[in-house]
Structure formats: C-alpha cells, structure tokens
Amino acid sequence: MKSYLLGRLLRTVPVVFGVVTIVFLLIHLLPGDPVEIMLGESAIPAQKEELRRELGLDRPVLSQYAAFLAGIPRGDLGVSFRSREPVLREIARRVPATVLLAATSIAVAVFVALPLGVLAAMRRGKPADYLSGFAAMLSLSVPNFLLGPLLVLLFSVQWGLLPVSGYGAGRHLVLPAVTLGTGMAALLTRMVRATLLEELRKEYVTAATARGLPYRSAVALHALRNALVPVVTALGLSFGAVLGGSVITETIFSWPGIGRLLIQAIDARDYPLVQGCVLVIALSTVAMNLATDLLCARLDPRIRYE
C-alpha cells in the first residue's frame, strides 16, 4: 500500500509539471503587457522599464520559467503583480471560500443523487423513474450561468427567502451550492440508477432475499455498497469540473473564491497569480483523484493497490 501511494505521488509530478508548463507558456503567449496594465498608458518609458526589471519581466522567458519552477518546492509562488502580495497568501485567503462552496455543492449532489437514483432503480419503468430521468436531463441541460440567476429570481427576488449574492456560511451559501451541485447531482443520479440496476440483477441479491432478508435491506446493505464504487470514482473525477464550474458560479454570486481570483488575474495579466491559481487547482484535482482511489479500496475489498 505504501509503495502504491509513493508511486502514485511520484506519478503526479509529471502531470502537475505538464499543467504548469502549458499554463506558463500560454499566459506568456497572450498579447497584453502586465506593466502597461499596471502603470497605465501615460507612464514614463523609464518607469515601465524599471518596473519590468523589478518584476523580472526583462529576463528571458526560459529563465523566468526556471525561477518559477525553482520556487515551487519552497512554496514560493512569487509575488502578485497586481497587489504586490505573495501569491500563496492571496490564494490562501480565497481557499476557504472555494473549499466551502465545493464541499457543500458535492454534499448537495450526493444528498439529492443517492435517494433519487435508488428510487429510480427500485421503481424502474414507473412514473418515479421517468420523473427522476426527466429532472436529471433538465438539470444537465441548464448551464450554471442561467440556473444561478433563475434561482436568484425565484428564491431571492420573488420569495425573498435567500440573499441574492455575497459570502457567508449560512444563507449565502445555499444558492451558489445548489447552482454548482445541480449538474453533478443529475449525473450522479443517473449513475446510481444504472449501477444499482446492474447490481440488483446479480445472484447475491436473489440469494439474500431467498434467505429471508427483506428486499429493501438487501438493496441498502449489499447492492448499494457495491454500486457505489463507480459512483465514488465519478464523484472524484467531477471535482475538477466543480472547480471549473466555480469560476462562473463565483462570479454570479460574488463569491470570493479562487475562481474569481483567477479571472481577475488573467484580466490583469498577473502571471504569477495565474500560475499559482492553476497550480493549486491542478494539485487539488490530483489529490482528490488519489483520495477517490483509496476510498474505492475501502468500499470494495477486492480492489487491491500493490
């Protein structure tokens, strides 16, 4: 197990390295000069040169790249051009908001998808099944940038139940989490239904009920657990999509997370901040995938990691 873990960790290095390199090249290829964005058009050329030198932008791109890579192991992601604060501190300030939003939206997705998926599988071909299928299709087809304002219109403006936007752990969290979690819930519902249906056809369920175990218990205790392995894998993989989706959701709901920070950093051509944000997102996606694999081993003892 330990050697597996070590191997997996080592394999993340080229993945993260690749992501960081591509982002570094792309952001430097983009037209637009961070110095001009910072100083404005009317700055004296000497002043621009001075700032360019100070930010290290006068050095060859390869040397900038090497300096960036060398800083990563030390946790030094550079200093934001925009705010002149260490990138890591800027990101650390936004992490709690994004983690809170991502975790809550995943929780929303799981709490909706599990019962709905199980219901659809157990009532296959009945109205409940069709209804859940229709709801899932509808949720998947509505993009976040439309669903968010629609929910605001209904729950905030029409009924006045929840705040329109802003940051907070309570009422403020509901609409962004539901917006972000809805698409994932739809996907998971269909997945739970499909995998559970497959399990229900297997002989061990028949055997369990033949031994006198009530059908519901057979489903809950045996079939559901086995059906969850692919679901958990999908959940882990969709974490990246949640972070990606949070860029839009955070903008709609004025949520001060990493997604919004990344957009602002790209607009300002704040190279270190863009690189830092992407690095953190890549690292957390990789970590989430690893955690998912480990969780699958707990759920299904037949999965062995050697």
Add this chain to the structure above:
Amino acid sequence: MLLLRHGRILLLLLLVSACAQKLPVDEGRLVIALPGAPVNVDPRVATDAYGEQILQMTHASLVRRNAAGEPVPDLAERWESPDPLTCVFHLRPGLRFHDGRPLTSDDVRYTFSWILDPANRSPHRALYRHIEAIGTPDPRTVVIRLSEPFAPFLSTMVRGIVPAGSPARGYAPPVGAGPYKVDDLSPDGEAVLSAFDAYYGGPPAIRAVTVKFVPDSNVRFLELKMGSVNFVLNGVDPDLLPAASLPGRLAVEEGAGGNVTYLGFNLRDRALSDARVRRAIALAIDREAIVRSIWKGRADLVESILPPGSWAHDASLPPIRFDPARSRRLLDEAGFPDPDGDGPLPRLRLTYKTSQNEVRRRVATVVQEQLRQLGISVEIQSLEWGTFFSDVKKGNFQIYSLTWVGIADPDIFHHAFHSRSAPPDGANRGGYSDAEVDRLTEAARREPSRSIRREKYRRVQRILARDLPVFPLWAGRNLLVRDRRLSGFVLTPDESYAPVRAMRIVPDPSTPASGGRR
C-alpha cells in the same frame, strides 16, 4: 399528503419571516453595488475605477472637480499662483483625519513626495513629474513649485491626502479625511463605511454605507429589485431599465455622460490616410439610428472627444450628419469608385477591431452593415481586451472603436493627437500629425490663462473636426438606479461618487413604511 401540507405551512412561515425582514434603506443604510472589487484603496497607488470610486467617498484632496471639470476648493479653501511656476494652497482650519490626527501641510507634502519617490513605484508618478519642490512654511500652507509651466497642474491635485508616515503595506483601514471612514474592507467581498463626524463639511446625513462588489450585471439588477442593494450608478444594462422604472420602489435618473466613444483610424493605412475617405466613412454611419436602437436613446451625439460638459468644449463644431450620397461622391473623388455598381465587388476592404463587449459588438455589426450599403466591405474582429488593446497601441489596426474614460483636462488633445505622443509616450495611436495641433497643444499646456487656453483648444477641435483622425460618435448618458427614498445625489459627467455625502433618506408616500418587498 401530510408532507405536502407541512411543506406549505413551512413555506408560508418562511415567506412571512422574509416579508418581515427590513430592507437596508429602512435601517438608514445606503448599499451601493460596484461591478468589481478594488485592487487598492490607497490614493497613492490606486489606478482602477472601483478603487477611485470608493476613494471619492473616503478621501479628500486639495481640490476637487465640479461638473464642468473645473477645480473647486476641497481641503484647500483657496489657492493662488504668484508666478506660472508656483502654486500656494491654503488649507482649511481644523482639518482632521478619520483617526483623529490633525491634517496639516506636512501630510500633503508626504503624500506627493511618496508618489514621487521612485522607490515606491507609484503608477501616478508620471502625472506629477513637473513638481520640483514642495514647501510647507506653516501647517496650513503648501507651496508647490513646478519645473516648467503646466496648466493642467491644478486638475492633477485631485488626489486623496493620506496621513504622514502611512506605509504602503499595512495602510488598512485606509485613513483619509473624506466624509466617510472605512470600517471594514474585505477583498472581493464588501466595504463597510460610516459617517465621519469631524468631516470639514459636516457629517453626511446617511450614516452607514456598504459597497458590495457584484460582477454579474443581472445579479446587480436582481439585488436592486430585491432591495438588498439600493444604489447602482451605470451598472444596469439599458435593456433592463424599463423593468426598473416601472412604478414601484426604484427610480431611474439620467444625466449627461463624460465618456466619449469614437472610431479610431490608422492614418498610416493607404486608404485611410486620405481625409476624404475618413469623412466618407463618418458620413455613411447613421449615429442617430445606432443610439436609438442599441442605446435606447441613452447617449448624446458628440463632435469632439472632449465631452460637452467640459469648460473647453467647443459647442459650435458643425455636426456630421448621415449623408450617404455625399459619402459616395467623396469616395469617388478619393479614387475608390464602385467597381461594379450594385454588384458584389466592394470599393474598399477594411478591418474593424473591437473588444468583446456585447454592446460594442452590436455597434460594430450595425456599422458594418451601414458601410456595406456604401460599398465598403468591413471585417469585424472582436478580441479579448488585453489582445485588442495591445493591437491598438501597436498601431496594428485599420479602424478600432474605443471609449475615452475620465477625461479631466483638455490636455488630452496633447496626449492623443500631438505628433510626438505616439505610444508609449502618449495615445496618438493612428499616427496623426499636424504642425498647428502640435503648436497649439504645446502652447495651451503652458498657458496660465483659462480663457486663452479655451480659445486654443477650440482651434484644436476645429482642426480635428476637419481632419477626422478619429470620428467621435457619442457620449453614453450616466444612469442611476436607486431606491425612491434616497435623494440628494447629483449626477456628474465623470460618474463621481463624491455627491453621496449630500444624500439623505426621505419618506416616500407611495411605498409602505415597512415590509413591501416588490
């Protein structure tokens, strides 16, 4: 069934509790929504619009600008210029910062010296490069000496004063001497301000102000509808305004704007170097139709990039009216005849660059169609902002469309049209060159007399109207959507938030005293 009944009761309870909630305006709180969060709330380094807008409420300057862009007293009660190189400011008595410290000439000197110190890398340093020395003979007198005469100098003094010794890092909360003090400022969240009782003009009537940063324009509008935001200046899509001005809690106010949208021509281009071609394009664009259809009438046609409210604006410039017949004649004269009459071949092919802003793209499409009728084939390139602006500055365009924002002084003509103002030294992006414009703009920036300056800038505007290196299109009107009970705000062309200090909350007989949400 039981669940359904309980669900209904629960919903009813929630609705009742929601209706009982008080709106911020009921509690005397002004809630402003800005489309973005400020990068900095420090007058020494802030360059972004949102930072500037908060500073207009929290910081006071030596002078401020009135609606015509003229400097009027702020912290300085008066000033005089004994010679063209010296300006003496006399501070009001008893000035204080938010933290109670007295504001003296030392703080003024510190603020400008800090900006001028190369080690501090202030983006505003270039603006004050004419300052040679700052003297403080007594706590209420500041003497600024310039290295050369610079007429726009007074308008550069609109810069918030910070207490001496304020560090760049750790200047939080930002302490100033404006009508509101900053109680709390969370990046990307909101700024909480409260009335400053020792403000020299007396404490503002509205005691509490929250500035929320709401990037999505639909959400800003929904916040307004709900009442959780009660003041949005230029942040509501014109398409949504009919819904806002329905009888109800919200009121819409309109005022002349100071931001001029224009078409820029590249005069290095073979076809566009001919003034007749530029004029033909201008005559072929029906600006009135565009303002009517896209801006819903909320823009004023202009003939100069200096907005109509400015003291140096020349109102006597002849308007360019839509005249396709004359436009065709000019193109024929310039050597671009229609090769095949009504056939598909164009007289001329041009590329039109614009940003990805939805309104600008719609404008570009209409211009494309209007020029097509004339036989000019236009390809629209809508680019991401950084890419677009980089192309414009490099001169990598034939036609582009942009808006001049925040023109504070007619010295803009030197910045945008002097032959030595090509980027990076200025904003003459199209390569315009005229000896008379050079001479007039150089002389005007050295001229202390306002009336002589005005005359020189009028001549510049007439030359530009003749040569059309850019075609000024329109100035969008400023639009304020606010709660009916908020009164006293005066719209200025430069979208200033300074008049917030004069606002108050008045009872509105058409609205129930409490509760009513919609």
